[in-house]
Amino acid sequence: MTTTETSAKTPFENFLSEHGEEAWSATITTLLRSIHDVDKNAAQIWFYFFPLSLFEAFAHADDPELLAQQLLLRGNYPLKDQIDTSHTFLYGHRYWPEVKSAVANHATSFNPAEARSLSDQILSVAQEVARKSKVDPSLVVGTTAVAFMTMQQAGLGVFQAPGKMLLDKKHARKSPDQVLRERAKDDSQGLLGFLKTIDKKWTVTYDENDEAAKYRMNNIQDLAWGAANDQSRNWREIDPRRSEGPIPVECRSASCGTCWVGVLGGVEKLSDVAAREGKKIKEFGYIDTAEPKPFIRLACQAQTHGAVSIVIPPWNGVFGKYLRSLKQTPAEGVESNAPVVNKQDPLASNDHCN
Ligand code: FES
Secondary structure, eight states: OOOOOOTTOOHHHHHHHTOOHHHHHHHHHHHHTTSOHHHHHHHHHHHHHSOHHHHHHHHTOSOHHHHHHHTTOEEOOOGGGGTTTTTTTSGGGGGHHHHHHHHHHHHHTOOGGGOOOHHHHHHHHHHHHHHHHTSOGGGTHHHHHHHHHHHHHHOGGGGSSOOOOOOOHHHHTOOHHHHHHHHHOOOOOOTTGGGOSTTOEEEEESOTTOTTOEEEEETTOBHHHHHHTOOSSOHHHHOTTOSSSSSOOSOSSSSSOTTEEEEEEOGGGBOOOOHHHHHHHHHHTSOOOOOSSOSEEETTTOBBSSOEEEEOOSEEOOOHHHHHHHHTOGGGTOOOSOOOSBTTBTTTTOOTTO
């Protein structure tokens, strides 16, 4: 249960605000079996890109601008500013206008006395969208979950405007199986490719909806190093964090958190997470897992031995310790002997520069 203010909200927004990070995590786990393979990783990556706990920290902050500075947030982190664009990497984005409209209708007709579980409501809205759009429900479940979370963070008001589908016709026409085949495909290394070792070349796709959004890199190079060779665009103009190539980088040593990416396809072709990457990515707040090949990685640490498809989040920061300290506050009834972070200076004890 969250402590978000409930006044001036609709009954459905109040229902959503009763669901914190743990409830959402359980909901996504339940929904995963109903999400098509093409969107299984993508849907989970989206929820890592727009964490509810960080949104709630800002909702309760006395001075959000100061908090953003203290957490070293850079780029476009508020979900409310990217309602129609945050999820273009999900296959289900193709049905966003229908999903957005159906979720808005669901919210306005919501009756708290008849409320079912969050996952049941998401599945029910997804089935309705699928029926109207004549597609399999599995293709819209992930995007419907994204829409529910978007409403929780941005409110019902932003759902009144019609949604936009932002793909060109060529990409919108691709079938889910075609997308999965493209993700699985490795570069041919030529007739004598089996003799090659470090001179193998791999393609990294960083936007599946843009034919030109690819770069080539050497075998066993890290993803960020390979990206730095891509000088095909004025990257700084597109995003000031992109100092060299499409992936934002700073330290190149797992110290700053600038280079995090989601891995849509080919996660098994990346090197295992080494101890430093595993430790730092938790401190940054991006993902908390002991899996050797998670689908959230630091591009300056993940080396590839095959073609991969990644998605680059629009922001970065260092907030893991801060959010953990909020969970441990006595005010929420949880005893803590380890005051990790000074709330006035959330980074006071972070070793993010080490
Ligand atoms: S560039 Fe700093 S963590 Fe990768």
